[in-house]
Amino acid sequence: MQWRKTDIEIQQKFTDLKIESDISYFQIDSLGINIRIQEIRTEGKNTNLLFIHGAPSSISTWESYLTDPALIGKANMYAIDRPGYGYSNFGKAIKSIDEQAQIMNAVINSKKLEHIIVIGSSYGGPIAARIGVLNPNIKAVVMISPAIDPENEKDIWASRFTQWKLTRWLTPTAYRVAGDEKSVHAEELSFVEKDWKNLDIPILHFHGDIDDIVPFENLAYSKKTFQNIKVIPISEIGHELAWKDSEIIIEQLLNLIHQLEIQH
Template structure:
């Protein structure tokens, strides 16, 4: 008969072994980000948006070379950090067409690392305040996985958002796939073994369906154009989420990327970038 310690170690090994958004557990500090973009010869700024009443500090990276008045803001999934979007922030096509911003969501990267904010509504309100603080106009909000419904909720909160791109979004409360490995982040006997980003992701995942249900009736008020991109063999966020977005958003475009899974935001930027750029043209030329 195997001991409890054996099962704990087995569970931890499995937890570290499973992929999806978890491949982006890492985070880069400010100096590493500056060095990376200096090597690419792309000037970048890093700032911290603070809400004293919440004891909250949100890290934001900015690429502001463009003379355009269009702003793109990226929201990552879980666990992850703003560095997940490096391939977009250093792309000359994006740098020329818009000012670009990437955010460490609460609990990740260097935004109160380890302190989960499980409410999508609260996160969206924080990001709405962030848009106002930096005076960002003509915003395209882009989110992957968990960041998808956050980007859409931001459009509900703030009229500065003129368009939303959701990549592999976990948005249907009735089609929220259970990831059994996340249970290790919730059991007291195994939680301490899990890396910090995994624990935050587990905290979010545990209540994600309930949080989506709380805001489900508001999607009809999001009248800006919404683009939903989803891989048809996504094994983390079911492809059937597209049926939900078709029903709840007034102005929705669905694009299926064939034979692709959940990691298309960072795994297939060759597919995502042209779609995002085309969407930008649609939003601001119509």
């Protein structure tokens, strides 16, 4: 119910699969936080994939991507526990989309990454797009079932339990963080959407047509808002698209990597 695995649990799985993995922590003294990062590096590869999870979640949700032989052969990969989740100051939410994006951008700069594709799922979608606004080394953004439209921010009744004093203590920590983010998400989206017009890099938006968490209408919002957008509706798939149907995303990621390599 906490949506996270320890460093040892993660590393054991990758060791068993004979995949070289490194887990590190990026400290931001001014905020008093440590950000957990898992890295899968491939010698001689210049493309970097940065994975930003949704809510509640952690780097573990990206295992099918980080263990995919085709992706390992084409790019370096970095998965990050967002603030409040996994082992990045677990339980302490940062509600601001921009502040979270700034933190992810600080990680990118500390690693001196270039030629980056940012992949964000659900709540991580708008954060991924915001990083694209902030950092010129972002060459493309991939959003999977993103909660991006402030006018279609769905009210999930279960999240109310995380906000009521009488029931907040009953809910798992990761869900409380998700509820805190959810409580101001529409407002946060409205704050950052003014900058979407400045984002001219390629953007892919995947969305399942039976998503009962983030409305399918978010796809139409992206289509009318972003200038270099490719929308990819997926039939008969819900909000689990990112982790249960990862092969659909991976195929498109490989195509995108190839296109960017040709341009570079």
